[in-house]
Amino acid sequence: MPKHALSVTREDDFAQWYQQVISEADLAEESGVRGCMIIRPWGYGIWERIQRLLDDRIKATGHDNCYFPLFIPLSYFEKEAEHVDGFAKEMAVVTHHRLVMQDGKMVPDPEAKLEEPLVVRPTSETVIGAAFSRWIKSWRDLPVLINQWANVVRWEMRTRMFLRTSEFLWQEGHTAHATEEGAREETMHMLEVYRSFAEDCLAMPVVAGEKSENERFPGADATWSIEAMMQDGKALQAGTSHFLGTTFSEAQNIRFQNDEGQFQLAYTTSWGMSTRMVGGMIMVHGDDDGLRVPPRVAPHQIVIVPMLRDQHEDERVLSYCHELRAQLSQLNAINEPVRVLLDTKPVKAATKRWSWVKKGAPIIVEVGARDVAGGNVSVLRRTSLYKDDGKLASEIMERHDFVDRAATMLEEIQQALYDEARSRLDGSIRRGVETFGELEKFFDEGGKYPGWVEVQWSRPTGAALANVVERLKALKLTIRNVPMDAPAADGNCIFTGDKAVERILVARAY
Amino acid sequence: MPKHALSVTREDDFAQWYQQVISEADLAEESGVRGCMIIRPWGYGIWERIQRLLDDRIKATGHDNCYFPLFIPLSYFEKEAEHVDGFAKEMAVVTHHRLVMQDGKMVPDPEAKLEEPLVVRPTSETVIGAAFSRWIKSWRDLPVLINQWANVVRWEMRTRMFLRTSEFLWQEGHTAHATEEGAREETMHMLEVYRSFAEDCLAMPVVAGEKSENERFPGADATWSIEAMMQDGKALQAGTSHFLGTTFSEAQNIRFQNDEGQFQLAYTTSWGMSTRMVGGMIMVHGDDDGLRVPPRVAPHQIVIVPMLRDQHEDERVLSYCHELRAQLSQLNAINEPVRVLLDTKPVKAATKRWSWVKKGAPIIVEVGARDVAGGNVSVLRRTSLYKDDGKLASEIMERHDFVDRAATMLEEIQQALYDEARSRLDGSIRRGVETFGELEKFFDEGGKYPGWVEVQWSRPTGAALANVVERLKALKLTIRNVPMDAPAADGNCIFTGDKAVERILVARAY
């Protein structure tokens, strides 16, 4: 049994393991500012990779990036009651625009109180809707397809790094369309962009589907999500796409003249993905040695660690490493130039190796004097760290062989991470549960969650739905979504006993 | 005389011309939120190009990107008196974290008042300094070289788009070093990154130099800037680099153990460049037909406008345009793949042409049925729009000739914009002004500013400096900087009559 790099295992305490990965992999830390975290270089580098890859996909589908104000006047929210209700409890409010010294202390200057308080954006439907109403005059102006990368604030009482923080980073797409059909297509199209992005880039298999009525975005006609399974069996909502109908168009007066000269309301959508994804990546791919970053989003895909001994040979080792880096940087893997780091920090080689193991660099290459003499390199794949006997599975390869194979190895690692997560997801959804009692029994594992349950239901509304939500809540469970690719219903609702109309996923969620 | 695309010329009313460029080129617009603007796709696309190119340079010099909180507790500012004094008058303050309904109106919930108000960051020295004090323990941890791309807020009473807005976007670099020398080198190094970035990427010649004491960043030991000359003769501070000495290390307790085991304060620096640069670009390169975007920062470098007539030939024209786009996209210009847009929006070709002229796309290619028949394209360079007779200088070229020449043309346009701005800058700095009277006379042009003046001074401090600042202020002038490459002083101070120690630039500034 190998001795692992972290002191807490997933099995022992998943929550503490998660925190340890974040600190040992230098992903993020508490900032000292309530509910806000500092994203450190390795964590931010992963986010930058996510941004770059997702941004390319957003632009490729015709969306333009813009930037809208951080502050939203309170009155903008008052126009849409359901929307403001949804966010009022977690809004940071700016009330003053100046500080002044009072009794030796800086305080908000009473003379500089704002006439109308400003809300720090929790999401931008209202302020972007106001812009849409100015921009859109005729059917010729439609569709309007925009996106912004921004920080948003939703005040949280209990926070958890990357998963629930008062400030977080995200992209929010906002579009307006002449027809309901156009807006619905956009909603589904972006859901598919999220699904393929999560699976192809983050190696994170997900289930795409529609949220139940009670889980809709405040003001939306329909909300769709992708849900990923964490290694503790819980679900993480990893991206959402909302069909907003004409709710925001009515509130913000987004009207256009159609080709027959009549004025009508536009249909809008919005969709977002956030730094939450970094938390999801940790919980999907991490192991007891730390994080494992899928090569497509790894800031450095290959890290070269020279083994120096303060001796004359060091120079030869370093120049060998420089050459190796140059060769590897010429390669392309998964359609991009390979990202290589030669780590020359003044730290012991073994410490560096373990630091990159914990950070999850896909391939770590160690080079010592003996490797140089033999024209070799010692290669460690983050996805297969140990041999059967528990020793490190470091493989001595001829340098040119490694260079020839490196791109393929990165592709294999990307695929291996996906396959592992895919078989976990597929193997952990219990189907065929026909009664609420069976569902209760499945989740009765002493606080552990063996996975998700797919059940049939009659899609109740109103009080009946509230009752379902309550019963699940008592078990700390929620409805995740109605999987798009689930077979049609053919039984009865496990909650109401009525004829079922569709299948839903039930799980404990982050 | 050509009839220009804008209704206001630079000569007639520079300020109004500036606003017109911003609106006609779809760069930005008022948001309805006090002091905050909406950056529209073409403006944001330029900012994204600036980010990409500057970020590459910041990373190439060893800096890592991070992200720090938007909110900073008031107490962090109180630790450094000069710093808080500098920003207290323009701080947005968050005082509540929830809204509640009161008499039918949403108001900040009195029950959700923060114990300690949070400031929306005007700059991040304090919160990053606090992190540095946790991160830095030993000389081995130094230097720490980080950067963040973020929004910041400085409440402004009188705003002007891109130049002075309450919220703006920027990057802020923050570094800590073991020695004063190391920190000073970093300060100068980043100043040089800014200088070369402005000149090479934005085609914006600048003067790099140290700011006078009264213009230093609050808390800095020394502030350096690059200053660019606008077409109305005013100056724009386009980037600053600060040597902070140990001021923030003392306030935030950033100490390390040196290699002899003693504890000492680290030396820190900070440096920033913002969306202001977009405003500077407009005022340096714009003309009476709108903006001219330097190819390196143009979101689309070549725009193809098909001339369609709702006829059978349209299909042939479009497929010809698609082929042309594909060919051009294969090219490299100035070390990057050429960025080409085929504009197929349902708008008249002439309208599109003028819209791209106003937006400042470097090359506009029009393709009609006759061009297709002859294997030609009609090429318009944004830097030479008109012939001597005032007609459009659209040049019919063989398509393959144009494809062969396109990359070179882009390089020529980049260079032409730089040369034009360079000769304006060089020709508009008056040297050899030896008395305050001469300086007054130079600027006595009925509200127009013929350029800048370089004078010698004795670098007074205290009341004597305040007096100089006052005298200049009466003429609406300020000291811009002490140009690094100016010859040594050899005369007397035009303010005090004392022996001069250096030369300074004096100008009206934005």
Ligand SMILES: [Zn+2]
């Ligand atoms: Zn565009």
Ligand SMILES: [Zn+2]
């Ligand atoms: Zn790095």
